[in-house]
Amino acid sequence: MKSCVISFSGRKEGTCSAIARILTGALSGRGGVKYFDFSAFRVTPCGQCGYECFQERTRCPYFGDPVFSIYDAIVGSDLSYFIVPNYCDYPCANFFIFNERSQCFFQHHPELLERYERAAKKFIVVSNTGRDNFTTAFQYHTGDAPPEALFLSARSFGRVSIAGDLMGAPEAREAVLRFIDAQEVHL
Numbered sequence: 001m002k003s004c005v006i007s008f009s010g011r012k013e014g015t016c017s018a019i020a021r022i023l024t025g026a027l028s029g030r031g032g033v034k035y036f037d038f039s040a041f042r043v044t045p046c047g048q049c050g051y052e053c054f055q056e057r058t059r060c061p062y063f064g065d066p067v068f069s070i071y072d073a074i075v076g077s078d079l080s081y082f083i084v085p086n087y088c089d090y091p092c093a094n095f096f097i098f099n100e101r102s103q104c105f106f107q108h109h110p111e112l113l114e115r116y117e118r119a120a121k122k123f124i125v126v127s128n129t130g131r132d133n134f135t136t137a138f139q140y141h142t143g144d145a146p147p148e149a150l151f152l153s154a155r156s157f158g159r160v161s162i163a164g165d166l167m168g169a170p171e172a173r174e175a176v177l178r179f180i181d182a183q184e185v186h187l
Contacts, residue, residue, distance in 0.1 A: 001031040004073045004080040008094040011164065012039045015126050015154070016083045018167035022176050023081055023124075034073045038094040041066045045097045046104070053104035060104045067101045075112060079120045082141070084134070086127030091137050099140065117143035124176065125151045128161060150179040 005023045009016035020035060027033045044062045052059035074080045084091045106113040123138050125131075131151060138147035154161040157169035166172050 001027075001078045002076065003027045003031065003033045004036070004070075004077040005033060005083070006036045006038075006070060006074075006080065006098075007083045008038050008092055008098065009083070009085045009126075010039050010092065010094060011085075012037075014085070014164040015152075015161070015166040016085055018164070019083050019124055019126070019152075019176055022167060022173060023083075023180065026177060026180055031078075034077070036066060036070050036073070043067055043094065043097055043101070046100045053107050057104050057107045057109070062101070063104075067098060068105055070098070071102065071105045071112075071116065074119055074121070075115045077119060079122065082121060082123045082138075084123060084125050086125060086129060086134075089129045090133045091125075095137070099137070117141075121147070122179065123147055123149040124179065125149055126154070126161065126166065127151055128153045128155045148182070150175060152176075 005020050005027070007016040007020045011017070017037065017039070020037065024033050024035050043065050049061050052061065057063070084095050087093070106116070121141055123134070125134055127134070134149065135147060138149065141147070152166060152172055152175065154166045157166060157172045159166045159169055167176070
């Protein structure tokens with residue numbers, strides 16, 4: 001089974017990175033795993049261009065950055081995990097940049113969009129607040145299927161979010177490992 005793990009956090013060694021290590025470790029024995037870490041590369045949001053992608057996606061001035069490789073990996077995977085931190089009760093900016101750059105990836109390629117929507121995805125959210133805004137944001141990535149998500153609140157495990165030590169709680173680690181094997185965990 002091919003898997004893809006994407007951490008959208010801008011922090012290099014925070015909770016999302018620790019979750020990614022747990023996922024990639026557990027999934028590596030089950031087949032190939034591709035890991036993408038937004039803290040390790042620079043991704044440019046849409047804008048400051050002439051909408052060249054509307055004519056041909058390879059004309060996007062940012063075509064060479066990692067976003068297209070991530071979308072390719074998701075489309076080519078059996079299951080992808082999105083690790084998304086919560087900033088101000090919404091997914092982080094990196095997640096929204098990834099969303100808006102999809103326009104170029106799928107432009108004039110409806111078959112890619114169909115494959116992307118059919119690709120299995122699970123979401124792990126590091127959040128001490130609500131779920132509603134995440135449900136809406138994730139729905140774009142799952143088509144008609146409800147998003148499967150695990151919400152991890154540092155507070156509920158006796159941790160402090162900014163400390164980045166959530167995965168130091170054995171119960172939090174177990175929740176992530178159970179989520180890997182869960183058939184359905186809906187919001």
